[in-house]
Amino acid sequence: MRFLSAKANFCITAVIICLLLLLFLLPSAPVKQDKATWLWDTAIIRSESEEILDFSGREGVTTIFLQIQESVPAEDYRRFIRSAHEVNIAIHALGGEPDWAYADQREEGGKLMSWLEEYNMESKPEERFQGVQLDVEPYVLRRWEREQEQVVKEWSRNMESWVQEARRQGLEISAAVPFWLDSIPGPEGSGNFSRWMLEQSDAVAVMSYRDDGEKMYELSREELEQADELGKSVWIGMELTDTKEGDHLTFHGKSAKVMKNEARRAAALGTEHPSFAGLAVHHYQAWHRKTTAMTNENDSR
Numbered sequence: 137m138r139f140l141s142a143k144a145n146f147c148i149t150a151v152i153i154c155l156l157l158l159l160f161l162l163p164s165a166p167v168k169q170d171k172a173t174w175l176w177d178t179a180i181i182r183s184e185s186e187e188i189l190d191f192s193g194r195e196g197v198t199t200i201f202l203q204i205q206e207s208v209p210a211e212d213y214r215r216f217i218r219s220a221h222e223v224n225i226a227i228h229a230l231g232g233e234p235d236w237a238y239a240d241q242r243e244e245g246g247k248l249m250s251w252l253e254e255y256n257m258e259s260k261p262e263e264r265f266q267g268v269q270l271d272v273e274p275y276v277l278r279r280w281e282r283e284q285e286q287v288v289k290e291w292s293r294n295m296e297s298w299v300q301e302a303r304r305q306g307l308e309i310s311a312a313v314p315f316w317l318d319s320i321p322g323p324e325g326s327g328n329f330s331r332w333m334l335e336q337s338d339a340v341a342v343m344s345y346r347d348d349g350e351k352m353y354e355l356s357r358e359e360l361e362q363a364d365e366l367g368k369s370v371w372i373g374m375e376l377t378d379t380k381e382g383d384h385l386t387f388h389g390k391s392a393k394v395m396k397n398e399a400r401r402a403a404a405l406g407t408e409h410p411s412f413a414g415l416a417v418h419h420y421q422a423w424h425r426k427t428t429a430m431t432n433e434n435d436s437r
Contacts, residue, residue: 166407167400167403167404167407168403168406168407168412168414169196169403169414170196170197170198170199170413170414170415171195171196171197171198171199171414171415171416171417172197172198172199172200172201172341172371172413172414172415172416172417173192173197173199173200173201173416173417173418173419173420173423174200174201174203174230174416174417174418174419174420175188175200175201175202175203175230175419175420175421176203176230176419176420176421177203177421178202178203178204178205178208179205179207179208180421181202181208181212181213181215181216182208182212185215185216185219186219187424188200188216188420189219189220189223189225191420191423191424191427192223192225192420193223193225195423195427196414197225197417198224198225198226198414199225199226199227199228199267200220200225200226200227200228200420201228201230201269201341201416202216202227202228202229202230202265203230203231204229204230204231204248204251204252210255210258210259213255213263213265214259214260214263217259217262217263217264217265218260218262218263221262221263222262226266226267227265227266228265228266228267228268228269228308228310229248229252229265229267229268229269230268230269230271231245231248231268231269231270231271232245232270232271232272232273232312233272234272234273234274234275234276234277235274235277236270236272236274236294237272237274237287237290237291237294238274238279238287238290238291238294239290239293239294241294242293242294242297245270245272245294245297245298246297246298246301248268249268249298249301249302249305252265252268252305252307253305256305265307266307266308267302267307267308267309267310267338268302268307268308268309268310269309269310269311269312269341270295270298270309270310270311270312271311271312272291272294272311273312273314274287274291275314284320285321288320288321288322288323288329289323289324292322292323292329292332293323295311295333295336295337296336299336299337308338308339309337309338310337310338310339310340310341310369310371311333311337311339311340311341312340312341312343312373313330313333313340313341313342313343313359314342314343315342315343315344315345315355315356315359317329317330317333318330318331318358318359318362330358330359330362331362331366334359334362334363334366334368334370335366335368337368338368338369339363339368339369339370339371339413340359340363340368340369340370340371341370341371341373341416342355342356342359342370342371342372342373343373343375343418344356344372344373344374345373345374345375345379345385345386345418346384346385347383347384347385347386347387347390347394347398348384348398349397349398349399349400349401349402349403349404349405350401350402350405352372352373352374352398352402353372353401353402353405353406356370356372356373356406360372360406360409360411360412361409363409363411364409364410364411366411367411368411369411369412369413370406370409370411370412370413371413371414371415371416372402372403372406372412372414372415372416373415373416373417373418374387374395374398374399374402374415374416374417374418375387375388375418376388376395376417376418376419376422376423376426377418377419377422387426388422388426392426392427392429395426399415402415403415
């Protein structure tokens with residue numbers, strides 16, 4: 137009996153070792169490398185269109201959130217979007233101001249939606265915006281501290297109006313949201329506000345700004361889990377600009393190698409969620425400057 141037990145233990149141990157070796161040798165699940173980026177200085181699409189799209193293609197960008205500026209001629213948008221379409225990069229219109237959350241500013245978002253409809257109707261399919269992202273941040277204004285519940289109520293009603301219009305136009309709609317929005321009650325007892333935003337829109341870009349990939353993921357995890365359940369999408373945001381709020385929020389001042397390693401870590405963790413859309417990098421020009429500086433430094437060695 138002792139001999140048989142020892143033999144059985146040996147066999148079990150051997151099987152376990154073989155399974156572990158097999159798991160080690162099998163290729164790991166691919167990390168989702170798609171990225172989005174915000175482009176705020178829209179005027180540069182006239183003179184730097186090719187450079188923007190070449191850079192975006194190299195970095196795995198599949199979506200650009202492009203701020204709408206009235207001073208930019210419609211033909212410049214058409215030319216840029218047509219070129220982006222050729223390299224499979226989607227262009228989403230970007231708009232928003234902090235006070236757009238207020239009831240008396242609802243029409244400001246409405247004007248953006250009207251502009252988009254007119255523009256898309258007058259453009260060829262390959263020249264049209266595929267979606268719209270709303271970046272409305274009322275928490276930077278004083279009224280948020282005094283009347284948060286009322287602001288949430290007005291903001292949500294405005295969002296409902298804009299979402300309805302986006303749906304009518306056949307546009308994807310997303311929102312840029314702070315990571316802590318899941319701690320804010322939704323309108324009229326509807327759970328937390330981040331879940332409400334996901335229920336309304338197609339996607340959210342979580343401003344989970346940290347200089348650590350694991351922390352970026354952790355700050356976005358609740359939204360990812362909610363989106364998994366709802367069948368929506370989540371971008372994990374990363375910050376590259378200088379900020380007075382703390383060095384730990386940004387990769388500004390960190391090496392490009394550190395930035396890429398942490399970005400990959402966040403993406404690897406995010407890939408575990410079917411809702412993970414990729415990383416959203418804030419913003420194009422800061423990203424381009426950082427990468428160009430790294431390339432120039434390597435070339436000079």
